[in-house]
Amino acid sequence: MAGNGNSGRPAKPAVLHLLDGNKGKKAFGALMDDLTSPSVPVQAPPMPDCLTDDAVAEWERLVPDLILLGLISKLDMMALATYCEAVADWKRFRRRIADANASQEGAADKGDIQVFKTGATQISVWRQLANDAEKRANAAGAMFGFSPMARRNLKVAPPQGDLFPNEQRDAANKYFS
Incomplete structure (x- = not known):
């Protein structure tokens, strides 16, 4: 073959x-x-009822722009839900790390580094979880063109100034400028 x-x-x-x-x-x-x-057909997928509050906020932030750019259909529910949950997880873990760093001023055990009784150190569980959530968000976001390399492969006509209605041009400028 x-x-x-x-x-x-x-x-x-x-x-x-x-x-x-x-x-x-x-x-x-x-x-x-x-x-x-x-x-x-370009259409918003139904939002799953199991999304966390941060994931719902991310969904509601993205869907209108994805519709305007023609990058979403009702078939994309799982991919968008995966992206939104990964972003929500990443935010939650980053908050935990920031709280641990702020509450343990001068302590050896911070949010990013975990120190054992033996003196050994390693990346904390929160940092590992945040890194994993970031990888999941990047992988799922690439399906919608949320990175420069992923945008190369999208079949979207580039914004052409005044030929687009203002809201379409503004949405395109957010992601393609």
């Missing part, structure tokens, strides 16, 4: 084909369809 779907160079987004003058002579209608019609 010569390869699979991941073999070779990733496909160039339609907007780049058009900006480069369509050197590959792709059908103009197909390129425009690729730009204007999402493969799945």
Whole structure:
């Protein structure tokens, strides 16, 4: 077998084909369809009722912008819930670390470092949990383009100034500037 779907160079987004003058002579209608019609309808997924308060706040912060940018469908509930819970966990663990650091001024055992009776030290459990939550948030957030490298692979037309309504342009500027 010569390869699979991941073999070779990733496909160039339609907007780049058009900006480069369509050197590959792709059908103009197909390129425009690729730009204007999402493969799945843009719609907010139902919010799971098991999310923590911080996760609900993150969900409510992100969903309107993801809808405006056309990056979400009702199929994305699990991916978005995973991201929101990971962010909520990270915030909770970072608060625990900050509280431990503030309450133990001058003590050897701080929120970031755990000191044993023998004098041995290691990264505290709270720091390990925060690091794990950060990794989970980064992995789930990459699905929505929440990192510069992940945004490269998104099929989103770049913001084009006044061609976008103001709210769409403002949402795009938050993430793509």
